[in-house]
Amino acid sequence: MTTLTVLPSGKTYDVAAGITLLKALLDAGEHIAHKCEGKAECGSCHVFIQEGRKSLSKAQRAENDRLDTIIGVGSKSRLACQAVLGDEAVTVELLSFV
Ligand code: FES
Numbered sequence: 001m002t003t004l005t006v007l008p009s010g011k012t013y014d015v016a017a018g019i020t021l022l023k024a025l026l027d028a029g030e031h032i033a034h035k036c037e038g039k040a041e042c043g044s045c046h047v048f049i050q051e052g053r054k055s056l057s058k059a060q061r062a063e064n065d066r067l068d069t070i071i072g073v074g075s076k077s078r079l080a081c082q083a084v085l086g087d088e089a090v091t092v093e094l095l096s097f098v
Contacts, residue, residue: 006030007050011082017087020046021056022080023090032055032094038081045080051057052090 004015004024015024022045025032033044048087049056056078059067063082067073072095080092 002055002078002085002087004028004085005051005089005091007091007093015085017085019085021078021083021090021092024085025080025094030094032080034094038083040066040079040082045077045091046073046095047050047078048069048074048076048093048095049078049083050076050091050093050097053078055086055088055090057086059083063068 001014002017003012005012013028015028020038022032022034022038035044036042043066059078059082062080066079067077
């Protein structure tokens with residue numbers, strides 16, 4: 001288990017390590033777009049990782065290729081559907097809403 005903090009609400013959740021950030025957010029009841037259902041094809045699940053970036057799985061080519069097509073991407077950007085949670089706490093800032 002690890003702790004997930006969601007901005008801008010500031011809500012925190014105890015979530016399982018080893019699942020995607022998208023699944024953790026949806027299971028927690030957060031609203032986040034995920035138009036391609038986690039295939040790294042749409043970019044709608046783009047988020048900023050404000051803390052705990054090193055706890056997440058490394059971005060693979062498909063994620064980096066998709067991020068390259070999104071306006072406003074920065075060094076804290078990840079696709080929630082591709083980032084797998086590790087054991088350390090993560091703070092994520094949601095950018096899109098369903
Ligand atoms: S849900 Fe489409 S890229 Fe993540």
